[in-house]
Amino acid sequence: MTQEQYRQYPDEKGHFGPYGGRYVAETLMPALLELEAAFNRFVPDSEFQAELRVMLHTYAGRPTPLYCARRLSDKLGGAAIYLKREDLLHTGAHKINNTLGQALLAKKMGKTKIIAETGAGQHGVATATAAAYFGMECKVFMGVEDIRRQAPNVKRMELLGATVEPVASGTGTLKDAMNEAMRYWVSAIRDTFYVIGSVAGPHPYPTMVRVFQKIIGEEARAQVMETCGRLPDLLIACVGGGSNAMGLFYPFLNDDVAIMGVEAAGKGVETGKHAATLTAGTTGVLHGSKSYLLQDECGQIREAHSISAGLDYPGVGPEHALLKDLGRITYMSVKDDEALKAFETLCRVEGIIPALESSHAVYCAMTEAKKRSTEDIIMVNLSGRGDKDLGIVAGVDEIKAK
Amino acid sequence: MTRIEKTFDRLAAANEKALVGFITAGDPDTAKSFEIISSMIDNGVDVLELGVPFSDPTADGPVIQRSSARAIKSKMTLGKAKEMVGSIRKKYPDTPVIVFSYYNPIYAYGIENFYGDFVSAGADGVLVVDLPPEESDEMTGKWTGDPLPLIRLVAPTTPDDRMKHIADVSEGFIYMVSKTGVTGSAGLDAQESSGQVARLKQMTRLPVCVGFGISTPADVADMARVADGVVIGSAFERTIENNIEDPDLAGIIGRQTAGYKAATRM
Numbered sequence: 221m222t223q224e225q226y227r228q229y230p231d232e233k234g235h236f237g238p239y240g241g242r243y244v245a246e247t248l249m250p251a252l253l254e255l256e257a258a259f260n261r262f263v264p265d266s267e268f269q270a271e272l273r274v275m276l277h278t279y280a281g282r283p284t285p286l287y288c289a290r291r292l293s294d295k296l297g298g299a300a301i302y303l304k305r306e307d308l309l310h311t312g313a314h315k316i317n318n319t320l321g322q323a324l325l326a327k328k329m330g331k332t333k334i335i336a337e338t339g340a341g342q343h344g345v346a347t348a349t350a351a352a353y354f355g356m357e358c359k360v361f362m363g364v365e366d367i368r369r370q371a372p373n374v375k376r377m378e379l380l381g382a383t384v385e386p387v388a389s390g391t392g393t394l395k396d397a398m399n400e401a402m403r404y405w406v407s408a409i410r411d412t413f414y415v416i417g418s419v420a421g422p423h424p425y426p427t428m429v430r431v432f433q434k435i436i437g438e439e440a441r442a443q444v445m446e447t448c449g450r451l452p453d454l455l456i457a458c459v460g461g462g463s464n465a466m467g468l469f470y471p472f473l474n475d476d477v478a479i480m481g482v483e484a485a486g487k488g489v490e491t492g493k494h495a496a497t498l499t500a501g502t503t504g505v506l507h508g509s510k511s512y513l514l515q516d517e518c519g520q521i522r523e524a525h526s527i528s529a530g531l532d533y534p535g536v537g538p539e540h541a542l543l544k545d546l547g548r549i550t551y552m553s554v555k556d557d558e559a560l561k562a563f564e565t566l567c568r569v570e571g572i573i574p575a576l577e578s579s580h581a582v583y584c585a586m587t588e589a590k591k592r593s594t595e596d597i598i599m600v601n602l603s604g605r606g607d608k609d610l611g612i613v614a615g616v617d618e619i620k621a622k
Numbered sequence: 623m624t625r626i627e628k629t630f631d632r633l634a635a636a637n638e639k640a641l642v643g644f645i646t647a648g649d650p651d652t653a654k655s656f657e658i659i660s661s662m663i664d665n666g667v668d669v670l671e672l673g674v675p676f677s678d679p680t681a682d683g684p685v686i687q688r689s690s691a692r693a694i695k696s697k698m699t700l701g702k703a704k705e706m707v708g709s710i711r712k713k714y715p716d717t718p719v720i721v722f723s724y725y726n727p728i729y730a731y732g733i734e735n736f737y738g739d740f741v742s743a744g745a746d747g748v749l750v751v752d753l754p755p756e757e758s759d760e761m762t763g764k765w766t767g768d769p770l771p772l773i774r775l776v777a778p779t780t781p782d783d784r785m786k787h788i789a790d791v792s793e794g795f796i797y798m799v800s801k802t803g804v805t806g807s808a809g810l811d812a813q814e815s816s817g818q819v820a821r822l823k824q825m826t827r828l829p830v831c832v833g834f835g836i837s838t839p840a841d842v843a844d845m846a847r848v849a850d851g852v853v854i855g856s857a858f859e860r861t862i863e864n865n866i867e868d869p870d871l872a873g874i875i876g877r878q879t880a881g882y883k884a885a886t887r888m
Contacts, residue, residue, distance in 0.1 A: 233756060243725055243752045245681040247777035247802055250784065389687060395678065402680040407803035409779055505726045505752070506678060518699045519730025520677040 226473040226548055229539065234423020234509075237545065239538035242422040243505045247406050254329075255413075256424040262328045263321075263431060275320050279353065280310045282317075282435065286443035286599070292569050298589035299596035302452065304440045304468060306603045307574065313604030314436060314464045315346035319415055321432035323350035326413035333357040333412045337401040339366055339394030339460070340530035340577065341373025342604055343417030348382035350415070358382040361401040365392035366529045373608050391523050394460075394533045398507050418461025419537030422508030426537050433467025440599060441471050448597055454478045454588060457601035458581040459551065460495065460531035462540045464603035473548060481540060482584045484526035485553035495524035496553040497536040498544050506534070511541040527556035527612060528576035530604075554580040560616060562586060563606060575604030576612065625718045625746050626771070626794045629668055630829045630850060639886040640851030641842070642831050643667035643879065644722065645858055646689040647674055647706055648698025650866055655693075658862070659710060661876035666883025669718045669795075669831075669851065670710065671749065674703045676724035681751045683806035689859040700731045704743045711744030718746040720773055720794075725753045728761070737765045747794045749773040755788060769793065776822055778802050778814075789826035795851065798822055800834045806856030810835040812844035819848045842885035854882055 229236045234256075242252055262268045276282040285308065289301045306314040319336075326334055334356050338344030344360040351358030360377055364386050367374050377384050385404075390396035398421075405414045419426045419433075444452055455472055457465035459481040469479050486494035494500065501512035504519060514522040514534035524534040543549040554562075559576055562583035566574050574582055578601070585600045592598070606613075623631075633640055643662045648655050659670065675690035675698055682690070700723070707719050721740055728736050728750060740748070748770060753761060755774065762772055771794035776785050778801060789796065800815040801807060815832060822830050832845045833853030845852045861878055865871050 241757050242754060243757055244754065245751055245777070246754055246775040246788075247681075247779050247799060249754045249756070250777075250779045250781060389684075390678070399678050399680050403683070403804045406681065407807065409802050504729055505724075507680070508752070513726075515726070515730065517730065518701075519727035520694060521726075 226546070229542060230423065230427055234427070236426070236538045236542040239510050239541040240423055240426060241510055242508060243510065244422050244508045245406065247409060251409050252422055252424070258325060258329045259424050259428050262325055268324065268328070272321055272324055276317065276435070280316045280320060281308060283439045284308050286440055286447065289570050292566065293589060295569055296586055296589045298594065299453070299592035299598045300594070301585050301589055302444065302597060302599045303602040304436060304599060306436060306464065306601060307572070307578065307605035311342070311346045311349050312607065313342040313346065313575065314433065314467060315343045315417055316349065317435055317467065318417065318429050318432040318463065319343070319346040319350040322413070322415045322428070323354050323356065326356070327354055329413065331411060331413040333408065334415050335359045335361070335401055335404060335412055336415045336417060337361045337394065337397040338417065339397065339532060340528065340575070341366065341370040341377070341608060342530060344382070344384070345373050345376045345380070347415045348377040348380035351382060352380045359385055359404070361385045361387050361397040361404065363392035363394060363397045364388045366394065366397070369612055370529055370608055371611065393524070393529070395521065395524070402507065418463045419466045419539060420461040420507060420509060420535055426509065426539055429463050430466045430470055430539065433463050434470045436464065436467035436601060437469060437471035440468060444597065444599060451475055451477050452597040452599040453592070454480065454596070454598045456480045456482060456581045456585050456588065456598060458482045458531060458577050458603065459498070459536060459540060460484070460533050460577065461535070462537040464601050466537060466539060468601040469549065479549045480584060481549050481551045482580045483551060483553040484528055484531035484580060485555040486525040488555055489553055493525040494553065495526040495531050495533060497534060498540060498551040499553045509538045511538040512536055527559065528580065530575070530577040531580065552584065554583045558583045560613065563613065572602070573606040574602055575606045576609045578603045625716060626669070628716070629718050630795070633668060637888045639846040639849065639888070640668040640829070640831060641666055641883050641886050642669040642671060642833070642851050642853040643858060644671040644673055644853060644855030646686065646693045647672050647703045648693035648696045649689045649859070649862055650692055651696040652698065652702060652706070654871065656706065656709060657872040658875050660713065661872040662879045663714050663717050665876040665879035667879055669720065671720045671722045671853065671855070672703060672707065674698065674700050674721060674723040674727055676727055679724060681804055683804040683856060685806040685856040685859045685863065688863060700727055700736065704739045707740060707743040707745050719744065720747040720749055721745050722749045725750050733761050733764045737770055741768050741770050745770065747771040747773045749797065751775070755791060773797055775799055778818055785822060786825050789822065792826065792828055795829040795831055796822065796826060797853065798830050798832045798849065800832050800836065803834065805834060807835050810841045810844070815845065816848045839881045839885040842882045846886045846888065852886060
C-alpha cells in the first residue's frame with residue numbers, strides 16, 4: 221500500500237475497509253442520512269469554517285502550545301518529549317474542538333436540543349459548554365459509576381445548565397451511557413442532535429469527529445516544523461474511543477513518522493480487567509459500527525476496566541481498527557499503576573497535572589524516550605488536564621498508605 | 623409456499639389478523655421459556671419471534687433489557703436458541719418462527735454457520751434490528767440455498783422513497799415500527815400508526831405487521847383493523863417479570879395471549 225492511500229477512507233457508505241458502517245435501527249437511519257448530508261453541505265463551507273475558527277480561537281483558546289518538556293526529557297536521558305497542550309483548552313480537554321463543531325452544525329440544521337454520552341465527563345462538560353454558548357437545551361447521559369468517580373464534572377455540567385441523566389444499567393460506565401443516549405435519541409429523533417464524543421458510532425460520526433479533531437495534528441505539525449525545523453520521529457496518544465489520537469495522528473498518516481496508540485491495560489491485559497480493545501479484542505459490531513471489541517465467544521460485550529473513566533470502553537473507533545490492520549499505527553497498552561506513575565512524574569517534574577487518560581500516553585513516551593537518542597523528537601498529545609481525577613488519585617494514595 | 627405465506631393465507635381466509643408474539647429465549651430459563659412459548663402458541667400466537675439476547679440492546683426499553691439480562695444469566699446463546707427452534711418446529715410444524723437478535727451475536731456465531739444451522743432447525747426468517755438495508759448484503763449475500771427471509775423494518779421516520787426501496791427488497795412480511803422510541807414505550811397513537819400502515823401497504827403486497835407500544839387487547843384491535851398482523855413483545859416480558867416465581871407463569875401468559883388473539887378476529 222502506498223502512503224497516500226492511508227487517507228482515502230471511509231468509502232461512500234462510511235466503511236473503513238472492513239470496519240465502520242451504519243449498524244443501527246431503521247428509526248435512526250434517516251437521521252444519520254440527514255446528518256451526513258448536512259455535514260457534507262455545511263462543514264466544508266468557508267463560512268462555517270470561518271465561524272468555527274473564530275470560536276476555537278477566541279472562546280476555546282486555540283492554538284494550544286506545543287511545549288518542549290525539557291526537564292522530563294533530561295530526567296529520562298533520551299529523546300526530547302514535546303507535549304501538545306490540549307489540556308490548556310477551555311473546559312480542560314480536546315473534547316471542545318469537536319463539540320463546538322457539532323453544535324455549530326446542529327445550529328445550521330435547525331436543531332434546538334443536543335444530547336451526549338460521557339465517560340470521564342470531559343465530553344459532557346464540553347457539550348454542555350457548547351450548548352450554553354449556542355443557547356441550546358442539553359442532556360448528558362453518564363453511568364452511575366462514572367458519576368461517582370468524576371463528581372466535579374457532574375457539578376460542572378449542572379452549572380452549565382445541562383441535565384445529567386444517570387445510567388444504572390450494565391456497569392454504569394461509558395458503554396451504558398452510550399446505549400442510553402442512543403435509546404433516548406430514537407425517541408427524540410425529530411428535534412434532537414446527538415453529539416458523539418469519540419471517533420466511534422455509526423457513519424458519519426467517526427469521520428465527522430476526526431474532521432473536527434484533526435486541528436490538533438495540523439497545528440502540531442506546523443509548530444514542530446517551526447520549532448524544530450523537521451517532523452517528529454514518533455507520535456503518541458492515548459486511545460479509548462480514539463478521538464484525541466485520531467486528531468493528532470491524522471495529518472501525519474502519510475509522513476515518515478512512527479505512531480503509537482496507547483490503550484488502557486487496567487490491572488493487566490492478562491487479568492482480563494482492562495480496556496485494551498485493539499490489543500486483546502476481536503471484530504464485532506457495537507454502537508453502530510464494526511470495529512474491534514471486548515466480547516465473549518457468543519458476541520456478548522465484556523466489561524472494560526480502567527482507572528481512567530475516559531478509556532473505560534470496550535470498543536474503539538473503526539479507523540483505528542483499520543490503521544492497526546494496515547500496520548500504520550502500533551497499539552500498545554499501559555496499566556493503571558503505570559499511568560499513575562506518569563501522572564505523578566509529570567506533576568513533579570513539569571508542574572503539569574495531566575488527566576489520567578493522557579497519563580497513559582505520557583508513560584508510553586517516558587518508556588520510548590529512554591530507548592531513543594537525544595536527537596529524536598517524540599510528540600505526545602496531552603489531551604486533558606487532571607483536576608477531575610484528584611479524587612481518584614487521592615483514593616489510590618489512601619489505599620497505598622494503609 | 624412458505625410457512626409464513628401459508629399462515630397469512632389461512633388467517634385471511636378466516637378473517638383474522640396475525641398475532642405475532644415476541645419472547646426472549648431463555649427468560650427466565652430454558653425449560654420455563656419453552657413452556658411459555660408452547661402456551662403462547664396453544665393460545666393463539668400465529669407467528670413466533672424468538673429473541674436471542676444481546677448484552678447491549680440499544681433498540682430496547684427497560685423491560686426487554688431486563689429480560690435479555692435474565693436470559694444471558696441463564697446462559698442462553700444462539701447455539702441453544704437453535705435447539706429451541708428445533709423443538710418448537712417438532713411440536714408445532716406449522717407455526718412460523720422468526721429469530722430476532724442484534725447483529726453482533728450472529729456475527730460472532732458466524733454468518734454462514736448461523737444460516738446453515740437455523741435453516742436446518744426449521745427457522746422461517748430472521749430479524750436483525752441493527753442491520754439496515756445499507757449493511758444487510760454482507761449477511762444475506764453469504765446465504766445461498768433455501769431462502770431464509772430477512773424481515774425488514776420501516777419506521778415512522780422512514781421517508782417514502784426509502785420505504786419503497788425497503789418494501790422492494792423485503793421478504794416474508796414487513797415489520798412496521800409504530801412510533802419513534804424503544805420497545806415497550808407507552809402510548810400508541812392508533813390514528814398516526816394507521817396512516818403509516820396505509821402508506822406502506824400502498825407500496826407492497828407483503829403482509830405488514832405493526833409493533834412497538836402495543837400492550838392491550840384494545841391496541842391490538844385498533845391495529846388489526848389496518849394491518850395484517852400485530853406484534854406484542856414487552857407486554858409478555860412484563861408479565862414474566864411480574865410473575866417470575868408463579869408456578870402458573872405459562873398459564874398466565876396463555877390467558878394474556880388469548881385476550882390479544884380474540885382482538886385479531888375481525
